[in-house]
Amino acid sequence: MKAQKTAAILRVEDLTKRYGSGTAEVAAVKGVSLEVAPGEVVLIMGPSGSGKTTLLSMLGALLRPSEGSIQLNGTVLTALSERDLPRFRLREFGFIFQDFNLLSALSALENVVLVAEMAGVPRKEARLRATEILKELRLDKRLQALPEQLSGGEKQRVAIARALINNPSLILADEPTANLDSSTGHEVSRLLRHIAKEQGKSVLIVSHDTRIQDIADRVLWLEDGEFKEARTLAIDPVCGMSVERTKSPTATWQGQEYFFCSKGCRSEFLLEPHTFIQGEA
Amino acid sequence: MSLAARYLLQNKTRLALSLLGVALALMLILLLDGLVRGMQRQITVYLANTPGSVVATQVGVRNLAADNSLLPPGTEDDIQKIPGVARAIPVLSQSVFFELHDRKIFAYLIGYDPAKGGGPWRLAQGREPRQGREVVVDQTLARLHGIKVGQTVEVGGYRFPVVGLSAGTNSWMTTLVFVRKVELERYLLIPGLTSFVLVEPQPGVSPQILKERINQLSGVTAWLKPELMAADLRIYEGFFQPLRLMRGIAFLVGVLVVGLVIYTATVERQREYGVLKAIGAGNARMYGLVLSQALVMAFLGALLAVLLAYLVAWLIMVLRPQFLVVLEPSAILLALLSGLGMALLSAIAPVWVVARLAPAEVFRR
Numbered sequence: 001m002k003a004q005k006t007a008a009i010l011r012v013e014d015l016t017k018r019y020g021s022g023t024a025e026v027a028a029v030k031g032v033s034l035e036v037a038p039g040e041v042v043l044i045m046g047p048s049g050s051g052k053t054t055l056l057s058m059l060g061a062l063l064r065p066s067e068g069s070i071q072l073n074g075t076v077l078t079a080l081s082e083r084d085l086p087r088f089r090l091r092e093f094g095f096i097f098q099d100f101n102l103l104s105a106l107s108a109l110e111n112v113v114l115v116a117e118m119a120g121v122p123r124k125e126a127r128l129r130a131t132e133i134l135k136e137l138r139l140d141k142r143l144q145a146l147p148e149q150l151s152g153g154e155k156q157r158v159a160i161a162r163a164l165i166n167n168p169s170l171i172l173a174d175e176p177t178a179n180l181d182s183s184t185g186h187e188v189s190r191l192l193r194h195i196a197k198e199q200g201k202s203v204l205i206v207s208h209d210t211r212i213q214d215i216a217d218r219v220l221w222l223e224d225g226e227f228k229e230a231r232t233l234a235i236d237p238v239c240g241m242s243v244e245r246t247k248s249p250t251a252t253w254q255g256q257e258y259f260f261c262s263k264g265c266r267s268e269f270l271l272e273p274h275t276f277i278q279g280e281a
Numbered sequence: 282m283s284l285a286a287r288y289l290l291q292n293k294t295r296l297a298l299s300l301l302g303v304a305l306a307l308m309l310i311l312l313l314d315g316l317v318r319g320m321q322r323q324i325t326v327y328l329a330n331t332p333g334s335v336v337a338t339q340v341g342v343r344n345l346a347a348d349n350s351l352l353p354p355g356t357e358d359d360i361q362k363i364p365g366v367a368r369a370i371p372v373l374s375q376s377v378f379f380e381l382h383d384r385k386i387f388a389y390l391i392g393y394d395p396a397k398g399g400g401p402w403r404l405a406q407g408r409e410p411r412q413g414r415e416v417v418v419d420q421t422l423a424r425l426h427g428i429k430v431g432q433t434v435e436v437g438g439y440r441f442p443v444v445g446l447s448a449g450t451n452s453w454m455t456t457l458v459f460v461r462k463v464e465l466e467r468y469l470l471i472p473g474l475t476s477f478v479l480v481e482p483q484p485g486v487s488p489q490i491l492k493e494r495i496n497q498l499s500g501v502t503a504w505l506k507p508e509l510m511a512a513d514l515r516i517y518e519g520f521f522q523p524l525r526l527m528r529g530i531a532f533l534v535g536v537l538v539v540g541l542v543i544y545t546a547t548v549e550r551q552r553e554y555g556v557l558k559a560i561g562a563g564n565a566r567m568y569g570l571v572l573s574q575a576l577v578m579a580f581l582g583a584l585l586a587v588l589l590a591y592l593v594a595w596l597i598m599v600l601r602p603q604f605l606v607v608l609e610p611s612a613i614l615l616a617l618l619s620g621l622g623m624a625l626l627s628a629i630a631p632v633w634v635v636a637r638l639a640p641a642e643v644f645r646r
Contacts, residue, residue: 057641062559083563090561101556101643105287114284115560162560174644 008035009169009202010059015068017054017225028054030225031068036170039200041193043212045242046222047261052206053174055222059204060093060172061085073169090119094163094201096192098175100155102147108134108158109143116165126165133161137191153184160191164199171195173205177212189215210235210242234259237276238269253277285573288546296578299542303582303623304589306535307616311590312597312606313528314615317521319605323452324517325510327391330402330449333370333479334488336509337495340502344512345374345477354473356501363494365486370399370479373465379458380435381426388422388458390436392465399479400459406430407445410461414468417445417459421602434458439468453603532619539582540627543575547631551638559640567635568628575628579620586616 012034018027029051036042046052057063059070061077070077072092080088089095102111109130116126134143137157147155156176163171173192177185193215196203205212213219221228221242234245241261248259249266253273260266269276289296322329324346328336337360339350357371373392378385393399395409405420407430418428423446433440441460450457466472480503482491488505495503504512547554554567562570594606 053644057644060559060641062639062641062644086558086561086563088561089559093561095559095643097556097643101552103284103553103556105291106284110287118560118562118566 007037009038009073010034010036010204011071012059013069015055015058015070016066017051017058017063018066028225029058029065032222032225032227033068034220034227036202036204038169038202039196041196041203041205041215041217043216043219044204044206044222045208045210045213045219047241050222051225052222054225056172056174056204056206059170060095061089090115091166092169094160094166094168094171096156096159096163096171096173096176098178100147100152100159100179102150102155102158102162104147107144107146108139108150108154108161111147111158112161112165115162119166121166130161130165133164134158137161151184152180153187156180156184156188157191160188160195164195164201169202171201171203173203173207175207175209176205177207177209182211185209186211208241210240236261236265238265283573285570285577288550288570289574289577292546295542295546299538299578300582300585302538302542303535303579303620304585306531306538306623307583307586307619308589308593309531310528310535310619311586311608311612311616312593313524313531315590315594315606315608315612316604317524318607318609320453320517320520321514322607323605324513326449326452327389327457328506328510328513331370331372331479332368332398333481334506335480335482335491335495336504336506337369337478337480337498337501338476338504338509340500342502344516345509346513346516350476351471352475352478352501354475356475356498357478359498360478360480360495360501363491363498365483365491365494366480367483367486368397368481370394370397370481371462371475372399372477372479373462373469373471373474374476375465375469376455377436377458381428386422386426387455388436389455390465391457391459392462393459394462401445401447401450401457403448405446405448407443410444410459410464412461414439414441414460414464415444416441417447418443419451419456419458420446420448421451422456425602436468451603452605532623535579535582535619535623536626538627539575539578539623540630542578543571543627543631544634546574547571547634551634552643554635555638555640555643558638559643564636567638568632571631571635572624572628575624575631576621579624579627580617582623583613583616583620586620587613590616 012032015029015032016027017029018025020026032055044052058065065078106114112130112134113126116129117123131143134140137160139154139157142150142154150158177188180188189212192203195201234243236243237258239261243259243261245259249263251258251266251270258269260269339352342348342350357369360366361369375390377388377390379388400409401417410416418434428434428443430443430446433442447459466474480491480495482488492503492505495501558567590612591608594608597604597606
């Protein structure tokens with residue numbers, strides 16, 4: 001089904017997901033609306049249980065919403081049949097996972113080739129295309145390596161190549177830096193921004209990693225299934241979580257006010273505040 | 282190489298053990314089938330190898346394997362006079378026990394006229410009986426009991442000189458011993474009697490027509506040879522049931538082996554299958570991935586099973602020559618079809634696992 005033309009590549013309207021029924025009904029996502037422009041990097045943050053995974057699953061056409069609509073490139077996902085959804089995902093989405101999720105029996109090259117072949121690309125062409133992308137991601141010497149032989153950063157780059165091979169409109173990344181060390185995580189973040197800006201692909205990231213805010217064009221805060229203003233957030237110096245200033249326990253040290261996710265973190269901070277401030281620095 | 286093949290080869294030890302399990306189950310199916318076929322062939326070996334396409338027995342006889350048939354003197358001549366009969370071969374038969382090394386050996390004495398036929402169709406050594414109580418015994422019986430041409434064997438106090446060794450006339454429960462008909466009549470004290478007559482039609486005469494003509498004779502029932510062979514086989518049907526049951530059990534064992542291996546591997550790879558579904562693999566592709574692993578395993582197992590079955594069948598027949606294991610080219614087809622059945626049945630549970638995999642689960646840790 002084609003919808004009206006729009007500048008936004010992704011348009012989400014009043015998206016709601018409810019689980020259970022009657023008194024046991026729980027709304028994991030409540031009336032979320034969102035637009036993402038081509039080439040834009042959007043970061044969605046929020047505490048655990050806020051509905052991030054549910055939202056990401058719905059945006060990736062892996063989970064049907066209870067209400068609302070999702071349009072990608074003008075196609076209304078919610079109107080597609082179960083039979084059509086896998087093919088749509090294959091061509092329009094690139095998925096990047098926290099655990100990389102490469103197929104353990106296949107080499108780096110084969111992991112990427114497989115996805116192109118699934119989309120109907122002839123094997124020879126798929127191999128050429130995959131080799132080219134992997135080379136661009138500086139993996140030209142690791143083409144034949146199995147996932148177990150790759151470092152975390154290499155695995156995530158292979159996963160990025162796999163996400164790009166079918167030239168999708170939207171890249172959905174779930175905690176892409178969570179299993180990477182600081183510098184590799186930073187490198188992967190920059191790579192995602194590079195892909196968005198150079199190739200014009202929209203990138204939607206769900207993460208706890210505050211460092212990704214640096215590369216995001218927009219940061220959205222999801223809490224209790226709803227978006228909240230990101231500018232009211234602060235970082236808990238103890239655990240690193242983003243927290244709402246108005247609802248968080250606070251402490252003042254050396255004239256500076258700090259915000260915490262819980263009283264536990266606040267107590268820990270007050271024991272040796274200099275440790276956390278130095279650490280942050 | 283396909284993803285299915287990669288998955289199979291990823292754990293080579295598991296693959297090897299699984300193939301062995303499948304091959305052993307299929308080999309057992311082939312051997313049991315070969316044993317049944319061998320027994321059936323042994324039961325009907327006499328009728329299958331002697332001349333004639335119609336057999337005349339005493340009226341009321343239901344088979345030759347368990348019923349006694351006795352035709353009065355002159356029946357052979359009456360049959361010979363029927364238009365369309367080329368040759369009527371009278372045979373007198375009797376089950377007896379040979380005494381060899383203080384052991385009783387069950388045998389089937391065939392009394393025949395060497396001039397007319399109905400005797401051993403292949404001689405491994407010596408000659409046919411010409412006079413007196415000369416007999417031809419089976420070469421396997423001779424080998425098992427150290428009987429040589431020139432020696433004698435004893436039946437009911439009578440001594441029979443062995444003048445020849447026949448081939449292909451032994452079975453797991455009895456053995457054929459050939460003697461001149463007149464001598465057997467004398468031994469059984471039934472001069473002129475005949476058990477059955479092998480009838481050969483003249484060229485152009487249909488056995489069915491001949492059978493109908495012979496049935497006109499009083500006290501005689503005529504059979505087409507395949508009918509009588511089928512009647513003999515029915516007597517032994519009870520012997521084959523346990524073997525067929527074991528064959529069915531072997532098939533189930535094979536299904537369980539393939540099924541368990543593919544199911545375990547599928548459960549282990551649930552996350553990867555979930556990833557494939559999330560990325561965009563449809564259910565048909567996922568089912569194909571699981572099923573092709575089962576098919577490859579069953580196919581390779583079937584090939585290995587055929588090799589093993591031929592080897593073990595040869596060993597059985599060397600070590601226990603009274604057993605005939607018949608493995609025909611159709612055995613390969615049987616193995617492949619059994620393997621295919623195993624693959625299809627064993628894939629049901631793994632496919633069920635894959636079908637209910639929610640792709641959204643890949644985002645959960």
